[in-house]
Amino acid sequence: xxxxxxxxxxxxxxxxxxxxxxxxxxxxxxxxxxxxxxxxxxxxxxxxxxxxxxxxxxxxxxxxxxxxxxxxxxxxxxxxxxxxxxxxxxxxxxxxxxxxxxxxxxxxxxxxxxxxxxxxxxxxxxxxxxxxxxxxxxxxxxxxxxxxxxxxxxxxxxxxxxxxxxxxxxxxxxxxxxxxxxxxxxxxxxxxxxxxxxxxxxxxxxxxxxxxxxxxxxxxxxxxxxxxxxxxxxxxxxxxxxxxxxxxxxxxxxxxxxxxxxxxxxxxxxxxxxxxxxxxxxxxxxxxxx
Numbered sequence: 001x002x003x004x005x006x007x008x009x010x011x012x013x014x015x016x017x018x019x020x021x022x023x024x025x026x027x028x029x030x031x032x033x034x035x036x037x038x039x040x041x042x043x044x045x046x047x048x049x050x051x052x053x054x055x056x057x058x059x060x061x062x063x064x065x066x067x068x069x070x071x072x073x074x075x076x077x078x079x080x081x082x083x084x085x086x087x088x089x090x091x092x093x094x095x096x097x098x099x100x101x102x103x104x105x106x107x108x109x110x111x112x113x114x115x116x117x118x119x120x121x122x123x124x125x126x127x128x129x130x131x132x133x134x135x136x137x138x139x140x141x142x143x144x145x146x147x148x149x150x151x152x153x154x155x156x157x158x159x160x161x162x163x164x165x166x167x168x169x170x171x172x173x174x175x176x177x178x179x180x181x182x183x184x185x186x187x188x189x190x191x192x193x194x195x196x197x198x199x200x201x202x203x204x205x206x207x208x209x210x211x212x213x214x215x216x217x218x219x220x221x222x223x224x225x226x227x228x229x230x231x232x233x234x235x236x237x238x239x240x241x242x243x244x245x246x247x248x249x250x251x252x253x254x255x256x257x258x259x260x261x262x263x264x265x266x267x268x269x270x271x272x273x274x275x276x277x278x279x280x281x282x283x284x285x286x287x288x289x290x
Contacts, residue, residue, distance in 0.1 A: 021054035031064035031097045043098035052077055060106055071250055074120055075174065076127040078135055084127065085172045090119055091165040099160030111159055122147045129260050218241050
C-alpha cells in the first residue's frame with residue numbers, strides 16, 4: 001500500500017471520528033444539554049439531530065419521562081402525638097435541565113435521594129398539623145394536595161424537578177400499639193353489643209307483653225261473642241220448643257218423654273228405682289201385655 005493510500009485512509013478515519021463526535025441525537029423521551037469544558041452552553045435541547053463542537057463540547061441526555069419515587073415506610077407523629085407509619089410515593093419529572101444537572105450532576109440516584117428527604121420532611125410537617133382522624137380519613141385529600149404543592153415548589157427551586165403528584169400507599173399504626181388499639185376497639189364493640197342486646201331484650205319484653213294483652217282481649221271478646229251466640233241459640237231453641245208445644249201439647253209431651261226414656265235407658269247397667277205410678281211412666285199405663 002502506497003503512502004498516498006495510507007494518508008487517505010488516515011484522513012478518512014479522522015473525518016469519521018470528527019463527524020461521530022460532532023453530532024448527537026436527542027430522543028423523544030429524553031431531555032438534553034451541551035457542556036463545554038464542564039459549563040452548560042445549551043440546555044433543554046429539543047428532540048432530533050444536533051451539532052456540537054467535537055472534543056470541546058459534550059452532550060448529556062436525561063430521562064424526560066414521568067418517573068416514580070417510591071419511599072420507604074416512615075414513622076410520623078400526629079397533632080395529638082400519636083405515631084403513624086406512612087408509606088408514600090411521588091410522581092416527578094425534569095423541568096429545568098440545567099438546574100437539574102447543576103444540583104445532581106445528572107445522577108438520578110442523587111435527585112431521588114434529595115427529593116425523598118424533602119418528601120419526608122413535608123409529610124412530617126403536614127401530619128404534625130393534623131389529628132389521626134384527619135390524616136387517615138377527614139383531610140387525606142387535602143393533605144396530599146398540600147404536600148404536592150409544597151414539594152413541587154421546593155423541588156423546582158432546588159433541583160429543577162417538577163412534582164406532579166404525591167400519594168400514600170398505606171397508613172398503619174406501629175406494631176407496639178396495634179395490640180392496645182385492638183383491645184380497646186374490642187372492648188368498645190363488646191360494650192356496644194351489650195347495649196344492643198339490652199335494648200333488644202327490652203323491646204322483646206314489650207312485644208311479648210303487648211301480645212299477651214292482645215291475646216287476653218281477643219279471648220275475652222271471643223268468649224263474649226260465643227256467650228251471646230249461645231244465648232241467642234238457647235232463646236231461639238226455647239222459642240221453637242214453645243211454638244211446637246203450643247201446636248200439639250200432647251204430642252210434644254209424648255216426644256219429650258221418649259227422649260227422657262232414651263237417655264235414661266241408654267246403658268244396660270243403669271238402674272232406676274221409681275214408683276210405678278210415677279208421672280215418668282204415664283205413657284206406659286194402659287199398655288197391653290203381649
